[in-house]
Amino acid sequence: MSSPCPHRDQVVAHFLDGDSSWATDAEPTQLAEHLDACPECRDYLAQGRRLDAVLAATSGTEIDAQVADRILAGVEAETRDVSPARPAWWRRLAPRAALIAAGFLGAILLDPFGTVAVAPESPVAPRPAPEPVVVETTAAAKSPTPRSGITVFEERDRPSHRSRNSMRPSQTRSTPELEELATDHGLARRLRPMAALRAWGIRSPLADGGARDAAHTAALLRCQAVAELARSTRPQATSALIRVLVREGSGPLLDRMVAEARRAPHVGRRLARLLRNGEPTAELVTGSAMIGGDAVDRALRDAVTGDIEATELAAAAVQRVEDRPRRIELLLALWADLETRGLDREPAADIASAGASPAEARARRWFAGLPRSSTGELVAQAETTRHAVQRRRCLLALAARADESAAGYLLEVIGGRRFEESLLAAYALAHCPADAIAALLGHALRSSRRPELLLAALVGARTEGAAAYVDELRLTEEEHRFLLAGNFDLAQFEIAAALFRNRHDRIDF
Amino acid sequence: MEAVTQPWTSAKGTPEERQLLARFQSGDREAFQPLVRPHLGSLLALGRRLTGDAQWAEDLAQETLVRAFRGLHNFRGEASLRTWLLRIQVRLSREPSRWRRSERASSLADLDVPDHLAQAPEQPVLQRELRDRLDEAMERLPSRQRAALHLRAAEGMDYAAIGSAMGCSQGAARMLVLAARRSVQQRLGRYLAP
Numbered sequence: 001m002s003s004p005c006p007h008r009d010q011v012v013a014h015f016l017d018g019d020s021s022w023a024t025d026a027e028p029t030q031l032a033e034h035l036d037a038c039p040e041c042r043d044y045l046a047q048g049r050r051l052d053a054v055l056a057a058t059s060g061t062e063i064d065a066q067v068a069d070r071i072l073a074g075v076e077a078e079t080r081d082v083s084p085a086r087p088a089w090w091r092r093l094a095p096r097a098a099l100i101a102a103g104f105l106g107a108i109l110l111d112p113f114g115t116v117a118v119a120p121e122s123p124v125a126p127r128p129a130p131e132p133v134v135v136e137t138t139a140a141a142k143s144p145t146p147r148s149g150i151t152v153f154e155e156r157d158r159p160s161h162r163s164r165n166s167m168r169p170s171q172t173r174s175t176p177e178l179e180e181l182a183t184d185h186g187l188a189r190r191l192r193p194m195a196a197l198r199a200w201g202i203r204s205p206l207a208d209g210g211a212r213d214a215a216h217t218a219a220l221l222r223c224q225a226v227a228e229l230a231r232s233t234r235p236q237a238t239s240a241l242i243r244v245l246v247r248e249g250s251g252p253l254l255d256r257m258v259a260e261a262r263r264a265p266h267v268g269r270r271l272a273r274l275l276r277n278g279e280p281t282a283e284l285v286t287g288s289a290m291i292g293g294d295a296v297d298r299a300l301r302d303a304v305t306g307d308i309e310a311t312e313l314a315a316a317a318v319q320r321v322e323d324r325p326r327r328i329e330l331l332l333a334l335w336a337d338l339e340t341r342g343l344d345r346e347p348a349a350d351i352a353s354a355g356a357s358p359a360e361a362r363a364r365r366w367f368a369g370l371p372r373s374s375t376g377e378l379v380a381q382a383e384t385t386r387h388a389v390q391r392r393r394c395l396l397a398l399a400a401r402a403d404e405s406a407a408g409y410l411l412e413v414i415g416g417r418r419f420e421e422s423l424l425a426a427y428a429l430a431h432c433p434a435d436a437i438a439a440l441l442g443h444a445l446r447s448s449r450r451p452e453l454l455l456a457a458l459v460g461a462r463t464e465g466a467a468a469y470v471d472e473l474r475l476t477e478e479e480h481r482f483l484l485a486g487n488f489d490l491a492q493f494e495i496a497a498a499l500f501r502n503r504h505d506r507i508d509f
Numbered sequence: 510m511e512a513v514t515q516p517w518t519s520a521k522g523t524p525e526e527r528q529l530l531a532r533f534q535s536g537d538r539e540a541f542q543p544l545v546r547p548h549l550g551s552l553l554a555l556g557r558r559l560t561g562d563a564q565w566a567e568d569l570a571q572e573t574l575v576r577a578f579r580g581l582h583n584f585r586g587e588a589s590l591r592t593w594l595l596r597i598q599v600r601l602s603r604e605p606s607r608w609r610r611s612e613r614a615s616s617l618a619d620l621d622v623p624d625h626l627a628q629a630p631e632q633p634v635l636q637r638e639l640r641d642r643l644d645e646a647m648e649r650l651p652s653r654q655r656a657a658l659h660l661r662a663a664e665g666m667d668y669a670a671i672g673s674a675m676g677c678s679q680g681a682a683r684m685l686v687l688a689a690r691r692s693v694q695q696r697l698g699r700y701l702a703p
Contacts, residue, residue: 012687055647055659055662058644059554059557060553063553075575078571078575079538082579084533084582
């Protein structure tokens with residue numbers, strides 16, 4: 001790598017900064033000649049001009065009138081007791097009275113003016129000037145943190161000025177700080193170590209090739225907001241945290257943010273307390289449902305019970321997060337509450353009941369929208385619960401999910417001793433993709449205790465070859481059409497199963 | 510090629526400024542605000558560069574003016590008023606305990622998340638990127654280099670005025686400015702290509 005031109009700095013100092021401190025009179029001419037001959041210096045000078053222009057344009061020497069008023073009012077308040085005409089030596093005389101009495105009069109006479117003296121602007125190196133003297137007054141200090149050298153003043157209840165003892169600015173003055181954070185650099189500087197960015201799944205904005213568009217910057221800002229708010233134990237922080245989460249769309253970033261919030265135990269405790277105290281807001285319900293936790297879920301369930309709209313909010317929020325602990329338990333509990341309290345008797349216009357109760361229709365819609373991993377959770381829940389009603393709900397939920405990954409479990413249930421559960425399991429199988437279950441059910445037919453249910457499932461799913469089974473039944477034309485249509489609701493599925501059980505003559509299972 | 514020289518405020522100031530200064534030094538405290546107000550923007554801009562925080566920049570500017578109020582009656586006018594104020598500020602910036610009133614807003618605990626931050630302000634992407642890169646490069650400079658380059662580029666001060674404001678020689682100011690430019694230009698690289 002070649003070293004830079006040795007004249008580069010001189011060129012910039014002269015042509016860009018107007019430096020006129022020449023060693024010789026010929027130097028300016030020589031520099032101009034060099035510039036004409038040196039492309040490196042020309043490029044460097046051009047870059048320097050651009051840099052200065054950008055700095056000048058972005059340094060913001062303009063000031064908002066409100067800010068200026070505030071600062072000047074603060075100055076006025078702090079200098080209220082200071083007279084501009086009083087000589088400095090007079091102000092210093094009182095504290096030094098003891099020194100005079102002790103015979104240090106000579107020191108005062110030698111240095112009567114303890115003020116700033118700025119050297120004239122000349123090439124000669126100036127002597128550094130002393131600081132202005134700030135004299136302690138004897139006024140009663142009302143500052144909570146008195147410091148030496150402070151002129152105290154009477155506190156006023158005037159929010160229009162900034163006193164020395166004023167706390168952090170009001171919450172409405174958030175824009176400058178957040179705007180500062182809205183730069184990749186500002187955020188990256190705060191997200192230490194840089195591994196934290198990678199943990200969030202975000203490429204570092206400082207790395208070459210990293211995305212630096214507006215969406216990326218906004219995502220970093222939100223991540224930072226959540227990380228900061230989750231760490232804070234202030235009540236407002238939890239509310240603000242919920243606000244950020246609720247506004248975030250679904251995706252890995254939301255999952256990461258929710259996980260961050262969930263890790264802070266005080267967040268869960270506060271959410272549970274907020275849910276129990278008074279009427280929770282939609283924001284609180286949504287945020288709590290996303291974050292979850294034992295105490296939060298219990299409080300959430302109590303908070304939304306009796307309110308269909310709030311229940312729907314909670315259920316929708318649960319669906320947004322990929323990895324949400326005890327999601328299935330909560331949704332099943334909300335479903336149970338809808339049914340046991342009998343609130344949801346009349347179906348809403350947008351709920352397609354298809355023979356199911358309104359509560360069931362709602363709940364099945366919740367489960368249909370869950371992430372793929374929920375199928376396994378539902379199966380686990382169905383296997384472990386001791387309550388038949390709960391198992392029934394799990395099987396209906398599996399039907400809503402139409403996920404063939406549950407087929408193995410469903411086949412086991414079909415071969416079980418409880419006919420209603422067998423029926424529901426077969427009904428769930430009927431909703432799986434046809435090509436996924438065709439071979440599976442065809443194989444199971446040979447040894448199944450309940451072949452009619454499997455056939456009803458094959459026909460319900462409209463698998464290839466299922467029509468052959470229908471042709472072997474003694475059916476009316478209407479019944480024939482009915483079976484070939486498939487896509488049965490639960491009531492229709494029962495009919496289909498009954499037809500297969502009662503009307504077969506020659507079916508070779 | 511002609512050398513580029515940027516005009517700088519006369520050390521003696523404008524007639525209005527001289528008049529206000531005279532009134533203040535005669536005891537008219539009301540003359541202080543109109544006297545210093547035109548320079549407040551410069552104080553804040555430098556303060557932001559020095560502290561990296563808008564709130565602290567206000568704190569620093571306020572304390573600078575308080576100090577100026579107390580010492581202005583002995584201001585002789587050898588340097589411009591702005592240089593004198595910036596000088597106070599540069600020295601004060603090294604002692605945060607004397608001026609820092611508020612905590613840095615690094616925590617968003619008490620702050621609302623405004624709706625507009627859900628989407629970043631609409632600016633040309635390249636402009637915003639250049640500005641961000643520039644801020645980053647300036648932040649990584651030593652504070653004296655940062656201040657010197659800011660005074661040169663944003664305030665248009667020459668080396669003598671910069672030296673006066675920073676309490677160093679003209680030669681030292683020259684070195685600070687050139688070193689700062691070298692660092693920043695090296696970091697910004699292609700962003701500054703003509």
